[in-house]
Amino acid sequence: MPFQNTLSYARELDNNDPLKKYRDKFYFPQLNGKNVIYFTGNSLGLQPKNSQEFVDEVMEDWKNLGVEGHFHAKKPWWDYHERLAKPLAKIIGAKPEEVSVMNTLTVNLHLLMVSFYSPTKERYKIICEEKAFPSDQYMLQSQVRFHGFDPKDTIVEVSKRPGEHHWNTEDIVEKINETGDQLALVLLGGVNYYNGQVFDMKTITSAGKSVGANVGWDLAHAAGNIELKLHDWGCDFAAWCSYKYMNSGPGNASGIFIHERHLDQEKITRFEGWWGTKKETRFLMKQKFEPIATADAWQLSNPPVLALAPYLASLTLFEEVGMDALIAKRNKIVSYLEFILHEIDSEVDSSFEIITPAERGCQLSVLLHGEGRSLFDYLMANGVITDWREPNVIRLAPAPFYCSFEDMYNFGQILRTGILTGAGNRETR
Ligand SMILES: Cc1ncc(COP(=O)(O)O)c(C=O)c1O
Structure with a gap:
């Protein structure tokens, strides 16, 4: 009808x-x-009513248990973040071990660049969409400068065609092929924040991989909004914030995806912290970092449990629906x-x-x-x-x-x- x-x-x-x-x-x-009529779930999702209960639980445990809460809270704090990996994996089309929750989005993009952008004189260029979200532009420019390259020559933006408001997949693929073996990284937003366009992530990822580049996605506007199959598409990495379609609360934690082919690798460049080292030996306080075999190896700090509580509450709704x-x-x-x-x-x-x-x-x-x-x-x-x-x-x-x-x-x-x-x-x- x-x-x-x-x-x-x-x-x-x-x-x-x-x-x-x-x-x-x-x-x-x-x-x-x-x-109100709320159209800004793409900016800050509304508060799920169950989030208070999840936060209260942590506050109560903290009140009653102090430091003991790390191991004896109703949901022990030391591995609190692991509870989020499984529901998130379903949302983004990944295996739970490919997902971790930590920091905030721009911070995570910087950390992922450490692992997935290692420019050489020959292969150093980055492809992104023109007028990408400003934080991504600043992140890319500062990374490029950090490596001693010039953003003007290094960052290749794909434009829209004159008079059009959207990007054409063929133009992106053509730019990838044209840049060829100079291309180190493709990094785009899965859904563009301005025009709401969903990029053809499967085709773009496959084009990037075929010229030997790494391919990553900023999924701020995609996670919890569209169907994602990050594992099957073979993306190298992705990161997202949780406060938009995932209703986790203002400024709340970001998630990361790292394809399993990069997990449990001794040689990968990575900034490290104690929450990325193996749980079994973490508290032996050894000098040697022993990476967890999952995306958790990228974690630096112990999890911000009070922030993760409303995120977990919201994910229970995603699990239901x-x-x-x-x-x-x-x-x-x-x-x-x-x-x-x-x-x-x-x-x-x-x-x-x-x-x-x-x-x-x-x-x-x-x-x-x-x-x-x-x-x-x-x-x-x-x-x-x-x-x-x-x-x-x-x-x-x-x-x-x-x-x-x-x-x-x-x-x-x-x-x-x-x-x-x-x-x-x-x-x-
Ligand atoms: C596409 C995109 N990337 C990055 C960010 C920055 O997120 P954060 O402030 O959590 O680092 C945003 C924030 O709205 C965004 O929409």
Whole structure:
């Protein structure tokens, strides 16, 4: 049945939504006593209600046990992080031993560069997408300079074609082949933060490997959003943050993936710390580092248990629901949002352009031709939490765990009123 832009139809979709009970498992910010319409799960996911219980458990154990909690807490702290590896492995398509949880995303990308970017005079170039997330750009530039190379000559950016808003896989593969045996590393975002494009990670990884380069992925916008098969695709490494689609809490820990062919290798270059050495001998305080045979070998410090507690709480929800069900709902709710945008577009004297290509996950990026930042301000003032990216793009990410079809309908109504009342001010025509 084709979609309809009516409240009753949106409610019917909600009634038939197999994930409908999960909305109630999250806290929503309130405006005038009502839940906001939350489109920024791609930036900071909402708080799962069970996270308090997981944090309280650690606080209680700390209160009652002090240091003994390391071994005698309900979930002992010394290996607390290991509980996250299994559910994460399912989410990213990996084996549990290929996953670890530690630090934050940019820190982990730097640490992974230590292992997977060892430039020589002949093979030193890095391919990334143009206008990659700024933190990735700074990370790459500083790594390149650290190795004594010039970022201008070393970092090869793949551009979009003139007039297009997305990258073409053929252009990326062509650039990889052209760079050939000068190419040391391909590092892209699995889902671009700006236009929401899902990159063809399988094809790009295979192209990078075929010219002898390492291939890594920043999965900040991909983990918990799209289907990933990092192991089967043969990616060398990846890292992600957990506070977006994985609802772990602000600034929370990052995860890493390291393909099993790099595990248990004596020779790999790696910055090391005591939590990466074998558990059996760690507390003998020996001088020699004996790497754990899993991605945990990359851990430096003992785990930040208070931070991992809400992350683990959130992962219990992912375990219950599974990525297939989340992706099925995501596809439907994003299509419904797209339909609503087209409907409103046809009703008002304005025009929106969805710049997200068909290869998409949860996010639609909308270019507001003829509308300005004040339309965004109007949306925010009326309970629609979205974000604004210069020059005039709003990003809408209806996270399938907690957004409803009724939210999409209500958003359309607020958007139309905002435009018809001139809230957008036609600033950026
Ligand atoms: C694509 C991407 N990469 C890197 C980062 C930086 O993350 P962090 O501040 O956790 O290092 C972000 C943050 O939003 C991001 O979206």
